[in-house]
Amino acid sequence: MPPEADGPQVLIAGAGPVGLTLAHELTRRRVRVRVIDRAAGPATTSRALAVHPRTLEACHQMGLADALVARGRPVVHFTVHLRGRQLIRFDTNYGRLPTAYPFSLMLDQVRTEEILRERLAELGVGIEWGVELADCAPSGDRVNAELRRDGRSEQVTVPWLVGADGSRSTVRERLGLRLVGDATQTWLNADVVLDAGLSRDSNHLVHTGSGTVLLVPFPDPGKWRAVDTEYAGQGADPETVRRRLAGSLARGLGRPVAVSEPTWVSVFRVQQRMITAMRSGRCFVAGDAAHVHSPASGQGMNTGMQDAYNLAWKLADVVRGHAREELLDTYAAERIPVGGRLLSSTRTATALVALRNAVAPVAMPVGLSLLKAVRPLKRRVEHRIMAGMSGLALHYADSPLTYGTGDGAAGVHPGHLVACTEQDVARHPGLRALRQALTDPRWLLLLFADDGGAAELALRYGRAVQIRTVIPHEDEDGPALADPDDALRQTLGVPPGGWALIRPDGYLAAKGQRSGTTTLTARLQALHLLPEDTAPGAGDSAGRPAPDGTRRGVTTE
Structure with missing residues (x-):
């Protein structure tokens, strides 16, 4: 069955930040899209928080950066605490990384998606919730797909398909693409309100004696994302998590910390995986469907949105007859090496955030005191941190x-x-x-x-x-x-x-x-x-x- 003459030119499976970015950029270039998602409706909890400078630069080109910045909280420091002492506060150093956004923007993924959906609606594109991609197969100059909604099946044929359907991607599975890598530590995320007297223009790494808790501020007053890196199956019910975080933070900060009952808790394995191909025929994958990162440096959503941004203009140029199809081969040629470099850097960031080393409580004060005393060395370290985290050096x-x-x-x-x-x-x-x-x-x-x-x-x-x-x-x-x-x-x-x-x-x-x-x-x-x-x-x-x-x-x- 050939595609409908006036039907969608690109079917996008997944209406998270990756699929929405892709839909926005294709629509902005006058490519007809259909966006489906198996969820019943928009997400109500946020896995990702940080929007880094490279992504904000892309959002400026998209016309979205101002809306994002208006709703988010800029963060420009990274502070390390141990046994009641503030060991060091790293500042930003974008000296050789020019950008109009010299900060990481803390903004709930839910709100990022909301802004993208609002702009898509203005362009005349809606999301079909509760529609699952059950099967897909590339076939020459088209893709055959099976969609399911409320127990009913729909057979569709489209010119192009993009799977932005997450780490359990149906598109990736049907195309026979494998994620390669490992899963190591088990961490716990909890969204809580804290009364700890901590500056909210900084992320805070609190060494608790046997592990760490990373605190990331939400835009909402008093609200933080707590990442517990020493979770070992002690229970994930809200009250157990609250008591555990209160005790851990009190040890690390050297003072009592009031912790509210968490509004969201997630226990997960830290994964570092990627695929070796991002295309099969007229099917592509992007975001978590193609690579899964540790949350240590907040790269997952950013990398996925940049996948979509890279693919969208190439696919639009081909669909609209502006370019030969060979242009699409450069999507994987460019993004797979980026994914590989990010796996390496996030693996390092994971080790530094977790600090699962018996000598860390002794070595950290000495090493960081020396770094703080030698300002030129500290500035070089800050530049390396910004180069790795911001995405500007990619x-x-x-x-x-x-x-x-x-x-x-x-x-x-x-x-x-x-x-x-x-x-x-x-x-x-x-x-x-x-x-x-x-x-x-x-x-x-x-x-x-x-x-x-x-x-x-x-x-x-x-x-x-x-x-x-x-x-x-x-x-x-x-x-x-x-x-x-x-x-x-x-x-x-x-x-x-x-x-x-x-x-x-x-x-x-x-x-x-x-x-x-x-x-x-x-x-x-x-x-x-x-x-x-x-x-x-x-x-x-x-x-x-x-x-x-x-x-x-x-x-x-």
Whole structure:
């Protein structure tokens, strides 16, 4: 049975943060989606809390960052306690990690999902709750799937399927993809209200003598997520958990701590697992369906949302005839190595948070006192923590979509994220215009000199690529991007008269010396992009606006 002509182009199984991010970005690019979830309705408890800077940068491009920040609590410190002493307070250090969001945002996953659903509803997309994906099988240029609702079965055929259906993914199982890795310690999560006199702009690691409790603040007054790393089956009923946490925190903080009865408790095995393939035919997996991380550094939801963000623009370009299907091979080529690096870093973070070492109570005060006394060393450690936790240091330098290494070159290296601080945005018109241009869902080609080829490139590639000529003066009525103090060119490290190509997800794909239209066309084609006169099924040639209001071709501010 062929797919319906006006039916969904992508079926998304799972309406958590990963599936919702994917649905939002596909819809923003005018791809028809159907979103299903086997749950009866939205989640009421939050497994994830932290939204890290890299994810917030993506949410800025999506138009969601302001809503998230308004509801969340920024955290900028990490404090370690032992036997009533505050051993050290780590601060942030984003000195070589430019971002407009130099903090981790603590926001209940429930609220993150709510914001995504609200925005999807504005775009005309609803969630079909209580609909389970029971089976799926890729078949050539389509996917056959069986859906179940209230005991009834529905057979559907769709062009594409994405499984964002969690760690027990049906899509992953039906495709025969295996999670590889291990499960080690058993931890306990509890959401409680504490009266402990702790600063709420910090996470707190409290060493209790035989283990640790990690405290993470919710946006709600007095509410904390307590992660008990020495849980050993002592019981998970609310009163037992309350008494245990009160005793553990009193030992670590050196004072009585009032702990409310938890509103949510979860006992879980710390897992570090990932798959070695993320696609089979026209089926993909993303998020926990593809990798499961320790909660120690809050990477699970962030990595999953970034999976979805990476996949969405590639799938949209292919579905809409802007790119060859080979572009989709780069999804796994980019995200599997990221998953591997994160497994390594979260394994280290798990060991550091749990501190299951008999000498830790003795060695910690000595080592951390030395670190606190040598400020340059402390700042280097803080930078390494931020690089690992924020997601800003993750790159695609080895991706098939990256050209040039940038070794020894100034500015942003190919394969790395293009971002800037709020201070830079306020001071430099070119960076302010760049930040706005990055909210357009297309590729961005910046030409620091126009030999007359911009209009030709826009005519042939404008559906997929936003083409902007950069000029040294304001041009209020034209499509050019003004960079009067040359800050944009210098930040990117582009030679005078050169060019830079930025992917839809904000990573620099390539940059180079001044080139003619023929050279730039060859570069776009090497990235699997199709000119309008050869794109199969190319539509919208009249430049009708996308849901975000953009039109094809050269754009204006």
